[in-house]
Amino acid sequence: MKSVTRSIGALIGSLLLVLSGCGAQEEEISSGEKINVVTTIAQIGEPISVIGGDRVNVESLMGPSVDPHLYNATQGDIKTVEKSDIIFYNGLDLEANMVEIFDKISESKPVLAVAEELPQDALLEDTEGAVDPHVWFDLNLWRQAIDSAVNELKHYSPEDADYFEENKQQYFDELEKVEMEAEKIADIPENQRVLVTAHDAFRYFGNMHDMEVIGLQGLSTEDELGISDINETIQVIKDHAVPAIFVESSINQDSIQAVIDGAQEDGVDVALGGELYSDAMGESGTEEGTYIGMYRHNLDTIYDALYEGAE
Incomplete structure (x- = not known):
């Protein structure tokens, strides 16, 4: 220090x-x-x-x-x-x-x-x-x-x-x-309108689009992640029949994979819904490298995984 x-x-x-x-x-x-x-x-x-x-x-x-x-x-x-x-x-x-x-x-x-x-x-x-x-x-x-x-x-x-x-x-x-365009999020069944990500970066997104948001780590990626956090998240996935959870481009994927593995051991099938941009955007020169393109990517990725996965 x-x-x-x-x-x-x-x-x-x-x-x-x-x-x-x-x-x-x-x-x-x-x-x-x-x-x-x-x-x-x-x-x-x-x-x-x-x-x-x-x-x-x-x-x-x-x-x-x-x-x-x-x-x-x-x-x-x-x-x-x-x-x-x-x-x-x-x-x-x-x-x-x-x-x-x-x-x-x-x-x-x-x-x-x-x-x-x-x-x-x-x-x-x-x-x-x-x-x-x-x-x-x-x-x-x-x-x-x-x-x-x-x-x-x-x-x-x-x-x-x-x-x-x-x-x-x-x-x-x-x-x-x-x-x-974001209004389509409302088409996801309310019980399954649950966004599970690596850390708690999407609360404003959830607040705007009426989604429950669960971040395995807290607001900062420096926050510690415990077994209880993983187990509680698996229970939410079970209770809401959440079809998919998401990794983040700037965060290590291990925590999300631990949830998927733990859920499978518990007899719960949950998919990896894709990669979201949270604290960082995409590469310069790509759509995801723009604020609007990044936001649209997240909307589409969340919608495709949770709406289609719920059907």
């Missing part, structure tokens, strides 16, 4: 040196110059790249299969941050190992935790009172979070405000289409 603390401290120290060195170079954005935006997760970065269009350069620190709960900043991240004009991150302890760094950076440039801009009463908590950070699975809440980021872009570059607003409205129109 001491070595980890020293590493983080060294990174913060490096950041302070970098930021103090470039402070004198900070100037208002000139006409035609792109805004360099750095985000932690692609769920923020990709929508901002669409809305920002040719007025922004966007780089996300955490790519496909990266677990933000466990992520630590690298020296390469410091160089990326040095070039940035604005930084957006989720907040709510999703990127817990980077909060101290962001607090330091915010002294010299705009830094916004987009999920922390949401109304407190809209946020979900676990049984111990910890706030669930996975708000991008509620389309309405994520629309608000992205809107807060766009407002920051407008404030930084007022001359581009109308451009950003027009692109944002077009993007939000596409989100409304996804919301309409």
